[in-house]
Amino acid sequence: MDYVLQLILNGLFVGTFYALVALGYSMVYGIIKLLNFAHGDIYMLGGFVGFTLLTVGSGALAGGGGIIALVVVMALAMVATGLVGLVLERVAYRPLRSAPRLSVLITAVGASFALEYGVAVGYGPNPRAYPVTVGGGAVHLLGARITYAQLVMMAIAVILMFGLDTLVRRTRSGRAMRAISQDPRACLLMGVNVDQVISRTFFIGSALAGAAGVMAGAYYGKIDFLMGFIIGLKAFTAAVIGGIGNIRGAVLGAIVLGLLESFGTAWLGSQWRDVFAFAFLILFLTVRPTGLLGERVTERV
Amino acid sequence: MSTPHRRAAVGAAALSLALALGACGGGLKEGSSSNDSGEDAKGDIKLGMLTPLSGSSAAIGPYMKNGAQLAVDEINAAGGVDGRKLALTVEDEACDPKTAAAGAAKLVTAGINVSVGGYCSSATLPTLSIFGKADIPMLIPAANSADLLKSKLKNVFLVNGTGIQQSQAASDFIKSKGSKAVALLDDNTSYSKDITTRTADNLKNAGVAVANKQSVTAGESDYSGAVTAVMRAKADFVYWTGYYQEGGLLIKQLRSAGYKGDIMVADGAVDKKLVEIAGQANAQGTYATMTQTPATIPGGDAWIAKYKKAFGSDPGPYSPQAYDAVRIAAEAVKEAKGSTKGEDLITALEGIDGFQIFSGKLKFTPEHTLSEGGFDILVVKGDDFALNS
Structure with missing residues (x-):
């Protein structure tokens, strides 16, 4: 029983990272039907921005508590990655908005490589060890073990997700986002500033990925310029499982994917982890392309 | 090579790609095939190195490159081998079989005499036959999977201890x-x-x-x-x-x-x-x-200091082995009386006995691995x- 509980905790923890990245994927797809393959690299960038801030500010932070410093750095990194997301949209995606879907997809892959190897040029190809790591003890819960660091990470992620959900469901700009995902042209005619809302979506999505990047750096203790690649694909899988375009679906999909991986590896062995995860991507795309919570796709004439 | 092994198939695919690339390059250079370089006994002795300069293992590339360069500079400063200078060309292996095969083809086209590279075993595997066909001996400093020895190619020598x-x-x-x-x-x-x-x-x-x-x-x-x-x-x-x-x-x-x-x-x-x-x-x-590394052998400190002076950074994994690979290559050319023909070099390499390298006294086993690989x-x-x- 404690073993099963441990597997569930492992799955939930990994799932929260997937969720933070999957949200951005899903939001952008929901609003402009673009698979932003550079999104995983925004996560990586968040890790590096946090690394830089922590390295530069380590003297000033020395006295303060680790967690508070980390939250401040995370907030700054979120602003920075959000701005990068804005620029990315403005430079790489907006000029192609009326171009065929394939062109934008290819630009997205291009943007992904540009970010990866741009960081490799700037920071070098070596992995970097994070200057601050969340350590501390662990609590035992019915025989399973969870560290304080994991609890803090999960709490931060839940707060961020809750904030996003409130923003999208209860505010004016959230309503504009939802409206645009329904029909951008009608929104334009109704006087909604579509470009601005799309920019805002990119900002929020990228900021969440950036936060996940800082959290990954602080928890795992290592960042490198390719760290966004696999998690980008996993987040995409999570978004598809949950129903791409659906925000709550992205979180659900990420948790489901985390649990599937955790139990899948326990059952078949670690080398099967990715086989398992991506087999589920194929399964969902063929059997239930709208995902668990996806809206029914209605043909617009 | 006799068994229809999946890895062999991959290697063959990479090889055919590389041959196609090699053929293109050769055409540009008016058919100067690499085999000619053996008769060119006056020019530089060309060494080629495949090492990861990009990708997940990109951190290792500079360590190996600098290690090899240190040996090249030392030998050249001491007058080279029979008055001929050594020249090192480095290509990216990226720890990826396709990139490695393309890099190997480039080195073959550039007319190298000895290969002194190879980090990831999986990426080094498809390059074995590319260098083999071009009659180029390989002194592999890092890659050490037993798979590299499976096809018993006579141009393949492992300078690192094996699995x-x-x-x-x-x-x-x-x-x-x-x-x-x-x-x-x-x-x-x-x-x-x-x-x-x-x-x-x-x-x-x-x-x-x-x-x-x-x-x-x-x-x-x-x-x-x-x-x-x-x-x-x-x-x-x-x-x-x-x-x-x-x-x-x-x-x-x-x-x-x-x-x-x-x-x-x-x-x-x-x-x-x-x-x-x-x-x-x-x-x-x-x-x-x-x-064994410079840090764990007698006299290693002096070597580290030399490396630091030349490159401004500490040596890393496989710097010593890359350094040794170059020195062994130079020794082989010397033993082969200045010939850079593949066969002569292989015979010379097999004959080396007691040449001092970091891991001890060099003597290759019949399988072309180190006999003293402590x-x-x-x-x-x-x-x-x-x-x-």
Whole structure:
């Protein structure tokens, strides 16, 4: 029983990272039907921005508590990655908005490589060890073990997700986002500033990925310029499982994917982890392309 | 090559690609095939090196390149080999078979006489026959999977100890620690898996129980699945045979999951960065099986100082082996009376006996591996690995 509980905790923890990245994927797809393959690299960038801030500010932070410093750095990194997301949209995606879907997809892959190897040029190809790591003890819960660091990470992620959900469901700009995902042209005619809302979506999505990047750096203790690649694909899988375009679906999909991986590896062995995860991507795309919570796709004439 | 092996098929595909590329390049140079270079006895002796300059192992490239360059500069400063200078050309291997095959074809087109590169075994594999067809001997400084020796190509020489020697050292040490349940973890690459498989066999023969053996995916951050399996198997000794990035994460995650037993890593994970990633407190006392390094041999300090003076940074993994590969190549040309023909060099290499390199006195076995490939057991002390006493 404690073993099963441990597997569930492992799955939930990994799932929260997937969720933070999957949200951005899903939001952008929901609003402009673009698979932003550079999104995983925004996560990586968040890790590096946090690394830089922590390295530069380590003297000033020395006295303060680790967690508070980390939250401040995370907030700054979120602003920075959000701005990068804005620029990315403005430079790489907006000029192609009326171009065929394939062109934008290819630009997205291009943007992904540009970010990866741009960081490799700037920071070098070596992995970097994070200057601050969340350590501390662990609590035992019915025989399973969870560290304080994991609890803090999960709490931060839940707060961020809750904030996003409130923003999208209860505010004016959230309503504009939802409206645009329904029909951008009608929104334009109704006087909604579509470009601005799309920019805002990119900002929020990228900021969440950036936060996940800082959290990954602080928890795992290592960042490198390719760290966004696999998690980008996993987040995409999570978004598809949950129903791409659906925000709550992205979180659900990420948790489901985390649990599937955790139990899948326990059952078949670690080398099967990715086989398992991506087999589920194929399964969902063929059997239930709208995902668990996806809206029914209605043909617009 | 006689068995229709899947890896051979991949190699063949890469080879045909490389040949196509090579043919294009050759055409541009008006058909100056590499075989001609052997008769060109006056020009520079050209050495080629494939090493990862991009991709996940890009950190290693400069270590190997600088190690080789140091040897080239020293030999040239001492007048070269029979008055001829050495020249080093470096191409990217990216730890990727396709990139490596293309890089090998480039080096062949550039007319190199000896190859002194090869880091990732999986990427080095398709280059063996590319260099073989061009009659170019290979002194491989780092890649050491037993797969490299399977097709018994006569141009292939391993300057690093092989998985056979390393797994022997590992299982001897594990046995001496009196472990009851061993967990063997690899990253599913040919290099890493070869060592865990051989170590498992050795341990079984020695009567030590292997409680858990699994492969993880490299390049991920979360290894909680593997860690949970190790904990569940109640292992008291973990041996990781992949590279240092994942190694550091595994050590950290094992320790924070409450693992109290011993941890040992293989040579690919021996790097200061492992300690940095795992955190000093977690990494203390971690053992490693490692080919002898300048830090562990007499007179090594002087070599490190030389390297530092030339490149402004410390030598890293495989700097010494790359340095040795160049020196062995120069020695072979000398022994072959200045000939740079492939056959002459191979005969000369097989004849070398007692040439001093870092791992001891050089004498290649009939399989073209080191006869004296001493593996040391290192242990993490402070922020780096030191010899275990």
